[in-house]
Amino acid sequence: MKFLNIAVAAGAALSCTMAYAAKVTELKPTDVDAFLSKPGYVVLQLTSPDRGCKYCIGADKTFDQAAAESTDRNTVFARVQWPLWHKAPKMGTRIGIGGVPRQIVFKDGKEQRQAGGRPESASALLAHIEKIRQLPPAPGKDVTYEPEAAEAAPAPQAALTAAQQDVLRLYTRKDLLKELVAACARVAPPKAAAYERAFQTWTVAHAGALNEAAMLKLSRTSREDASEEAALAQGEMRTVEAWMAKDLNITRTKGPGEDSCNGLTAYLEAAKR
Numbered sequence: 001m002k003f004l005n006i007a008v009a010a011g012a013a014l015s016c017t018m019a020y021a022a023k024v025t026e027l028k029p030t031d032v033d034a035f036l037s038k039p040g041y042v043v044l045q046l047t048s049p050d051r052g053c054k055y056c057i058g059a060d061k062t063f064d065q066a067a068a069e070s071t072d073r074n075t076v077f078a079r080v081q082w083p084l085w086h087k088a089p090k091m092g093t094r095i096g097i098g099g100v101p102r103q104i105v106f107k108d109g110k111e112q113r114q115a116g117g118r119p120e121s122a123s124a125l126l127a128h129i130e131k132i133r134q135l136p137p138a139p140g141k142d143v144t145y146e147p148e149a150a151e152a153a154p155a156p157q158a159a160l161t162a163a164q165q166d167v168l169r170l171y172t173r174k175d176l177l178k179e180l181v182a183a184c185a186r187v188a189p190p191k192a193a194a195y196e197r198a199f200q201t202w203t204v205a206h207a208g209a210l211n212e213a214a215m216l217k218l219s220r221t222s223r224e225d226a227s228e229e230a231a232l233a234q235g236e237m238r239t240v241e242a243w244m245a246k247d248l249n250i251t252r253t254k255g256p257g258e259d260s261c262n263g264l265t266a267y268l269e270a271a272k273r
Helices: 010-023 029-036 061-068 122-134 162-189 189-205 207-219 225-249 260-267
Strands: 024-027 043-048 075-081 102-106 112-115
Touching: 010 061, 024 029, 024 061, 029 075, 043 061, 043 112, 061 075, 061 122, 061 207, 061 225, 061 260, 102 122, 112 122, 162 207, 162 260, 189 207, 207 225
Parallel strands: 024 075, 043 075
Antiparallel strands: 043 102, 102 112
């Protein structure tokens, strides 16, 4: 969504491109299997330039910076991007289902562990990668694996109940509404405080459900759990996008106007779900 773009100075953007671009290998989905077959460590980022993926915004730049700052000559950084973030392409046998953005560490073509979702910073990502390198090979994913030395992979939780699915959708909606409020503050700065108060009214009204969702997200750590949550988030994003177009006259190519922001304020103050 264009209105969710994060503005950066043109000079800074240019310097980032010059400093980082040569350090990350951009791959087509069909090239992933062959690329990962090389020996050594590969850190692969999966992301999308689709602005509908708000967590993808800036993830590529942070990954580029991490690659530029890495001092390990034996680690290769690569990335796969695709146009629609919620329609992942086939990338061969080594990549499982999951959300974006995410980073996966491979050793000699075998997946070791995932290095989180959207990186908080280049230094944090590099520290996470180094921690993975120091761990025993992941269970069943490396030819050098010794069963007695590996830490157990997290077991998937039971399938989400309808009520749990509902609170996780609400959590996704909260994040999207927060982005809308920020966009409206840029459209009408004098009303920024009013927009924020309306958002706080909404979050307080749904605090119990949002807290439950946050605890759920912390307790669900397996790949299967992440896949289930990603599917819920994608569905909720499509629902919110349709609501924005119908009720607020906001689309991917048309940002909010003051009338749209007034409609958003009314929605928030009514504490609707």
